[in-house]
Amino acid sequence: MLHQATPAQAAALRAVVEAIEEALFVLHELDPxxxxxxxxxxxxxxxxxxxxxxxIEQHCSQLELISPESPWADWVDLRNRLAGKxxxxxxxxxxxxxxxxxxQLVRDITGAEPNVGPKVRLEDLPLDDIADFCREWGIKxxxxxxxxxxxxxxxxxxxxxxxxLLVDYHNDAPxxxxxxxxxxxxxxxxxxxxxxxxxxxxxxxxxxxxxDAMMARRELVYAx
Amino acid sequence: MLNNSGExxxxxxxxxxxxxxxxxxxxxxxxxxxxxRDAFALYVACYxxxxxGNVVAARSRDLEIIYPNYEWVNWVDLRNRLAHQxxxxAPLNPYEVWAAVSQSxxxxxxxxxxxxxxx
Numbered sequence: 001m002l003h004q005a006t007p008a009q010a011a012a013l014r015a016v017v018e019a020i021e022e023a024l025f026v027l028h029e030l031d032p033x034x035x036x037x038x039x040x041x042x043x044x045x046x047x048x049x050x051x052x053x054x055x056i057e058q059h060c061s062q063l064e065l066i067s068p069e070s071p072w073a074d075w076v077d078l079r080n081r082l083a084g085k086x087x088x089x090x091x092x093x094x095x096x097x098x099x100x101x102x103x104q105l106v107r108d109i110t111g112a113e114p115n116v117g118p119k120v121r122l123e124d125l126p127l128d129d130i131a132d133f134c135r136e137w138g139i140k141x142x143x144x145x146x147x148x149x150x151x152x153x154x155x156x157x158x159x160x161x162x163x164x165l166l167v168d169y170h171n172d173a174p175x176x177x178x179x180x181x182x183x184x185x186x187x188x189x190x191x192x193x194x195x196x197x198x199x200x201x202x203x204x205x206x207x208x209x210x211x212d213a214m215m216a217r218r219e220l221v222y223a224x
Numbered sequence: 225m226l227n228n229s230g231e232x233x234x235x236x237x238x239x240x241x242x243x244x245x246x247x248x249x250x251x252x253x254x255x256x257x258x259x260x261r262d263a264f265a266l267y268v269a270c271y272x273x274x275x276x277g278n279v280v281a282a283r284s285r286d287l288e289i290i291y292p293n294y295e296w297v298n299w300v301d302l303r304n305r306l307a308h309q310x311x312x313x314a315p316l317n318p319y320e321v322w323a324a325v326s327q328s329x330x331x332x333x334x335x336x337x338x339x340x341x342x343x
Contacts, residue, residue, distance in 0.1 A: 043272060046271050050307055083274055
């Protein structure tokens with residue numbers, strides 16, 4: 001759809017894609033089989049669909065022009081039922097909308113897969129370059145963890161971060177003194193927008209960080 | 225409210241209190257910092273609040289007349305804003321969500337039942 005859209009229509013389509021990708025990013029580890037029993041997963045999926053329906057409703061006049069045959073109204077109807085009559089929406093309907101219909105809508109709009117989930121995988125990383133960087137700045141260990149767990153994806157200077165590294169320095173490491181610059185420096189070094197945080201310890205981490213989740217999902221990137 | 229109400233008001237109130245307690249059990253203890261950094265937790269809290277707003281909205285006009293000292297309309301308003309934001313792709317306000325979860329929700333339960341929710 002995007003390639004044949006006017007600027008106004010393209011803006012509307014991008015807003016829809018943005019809402020879908022945000023929701024799918026939040027839900028990227030969704031296992032639809034857990035929806036009937038895992039209420040938090042069900043709620044987050046429902047709210048993601050509400051956000052998607054809201055974006056579509058906001059831009060429906062432009063969307064109807066570019067693709068009148070698309071079921072835009074169905075998305076808005078689903079949003080309205082989830083928001084006003086949750087009992088009228090089945091778990092199956094939520095699961096199908098999140099796992100099939102929403103990604104398909106992004107494909108229909110952009111011609112590409114939704115841009116969600118972990119931005120880079122371990123096997124995609126330039127590990128030799130990262131090792132060089134770690135040695136230069138006195139890093140003993142470095143782990144990648146899902147960026148969303150560090151909160152850096154939300155906004156501000158970390159918006160668009162693809163890789164989050166949790167690092168542990170030597171006591172006298174030069175990187176320890178320039179820790180706040182490490183993200184920018186390694187981003188330049190490896191060509192991937194990276195956030196660098198300190199490796200939290202169980203008894204010494206920022207209060208209320210999702211410590212367990214970060215530790216459970218970390219992957220070793222470098223160790224001396 | 226509940227102890228001083230006859231039917232059908234008591235039934236309405238029990239329905240709201242039961243929903244509020246059910247949602248409270250899911251979101252209690254979440255803090256603002258978590259809502260700021262964890263979009264999954266933020267989504268969960270938003271939908272829990274929407275569900276509370278829904279049961280209040282179903283009887284809000286009657287409740288406002290019978291129990292005018294409680295601001296029922298705030299729940300309906302919050303539900304509407306979370307579900308029908310002017311800009312659905314704008315970032316949510318984690319502080320507002322946190323305040324509703326940590327303060328307004330237990331206050332609602334206490335206002336109806338006379339007791340705060342169990343921690």
